[in-house]
């Protein structure tokens with residue numbers, strides 16, 4: 390890692406210091422946003438969705454967060470926010486860490502994770518944003534900045550790419566100078582996966598780390614067979630080889646392979662991560678800050694992982710994950726899916742709070758989360 394460490398930085402904290410100044414929540418509004426993808430994530434995935442959540446407080450400060458629902462659930466998430474969550478949170482203290490367990494208990498009948506936690510993330514992010522605005526601090530500064538930069542790795546949602554397009558993408562990553570890249574595997578024919586991984590390894594050379602992502606497509610025997618065939622290409626990790634909540638299966642697989650297992654983009658809340666880590670199901674955790682329920686549980690998960698010496702590689706959303714990564718105790722890398730950044734999709738009204746320069750994200754120190762969305766996508770859809 391090439392991160393620049395701040396030796397005397399304060400530790401990141403999950404206590405939302407300064408929340409008293411915000412008073413109580415006085416209102417919650419939502420707005421659905423759709424962004425056409427520059428590079429479709431599949432033949433049937435041509436656009437992404439998110440729900441902007443705006444929370445007003447008795448202090449007069451407004452916070453803005455979002456629930457990220459790329460392909461599934463935007464309508465349900467917005468309905469949960471407007472029909473159930475708004476009535477519960479209005480009048481409550483505008484303190485994200487204090488509100489989170491109360492709101493989760495209130496919603497638990499609807500499910501302990503998934504739509505529930507994705508909707509909760511919108512509120513949690515809005516409150517952390519308001520805290521940052523009140524303190525005139527970026528979320529990184531609010532949590533305690535530990536480094537100035539964090540490395541980015543190139544990631545492709547490319548299982549549907551013809552092999553020539555996959556090789557061209559790998560070449561773009563190599564030209565950019567990424568020190569790690571990740572591609573999809575899990576095609577019906579294992580020989581095709583082998584050909585594609587071999588071609589990418591050949592393109593990026595031996596010195597660039599290569600991870601693969603099966604997106605839960607294998608069962609245990611298939612995963613063992615596939616990883617035996619793919620491991621010779623020097624893999625940094627295998628991501629979601631099995632159904633994400635099959636912890637026993639992941640533990641059994643982990644006992645029989647040498648490639649590290651990465652898991653977490655489809656786990657929700659600190660409780661599921663504790664089971665995965667304590668249960669020996671994975672070597673690396675990848676919390677998605679939205680799916681876990683927001684910044685409050687994300688910080689708890691990062692802290693838990695750190696106490697177990699388990700690396701944390703945040704899932705997607707580099708505009709937010711990058712800011713959080715700057716405050717994490719352990720250096721990490723942030724995932725940048727080619728041409729899928731919020732700026733590239735044209736959904737940011739202002740400048741992104743981070744800049745992607747080669748392989749680095751650099752904090753610009755905007756107050757709060759620094760994310761302001763447009764009324765409609767303004768980017769081109771090539």
Ligand code: MG
Nearest residue numbers: 602628629654
């Ligand atoms: Mg993945």
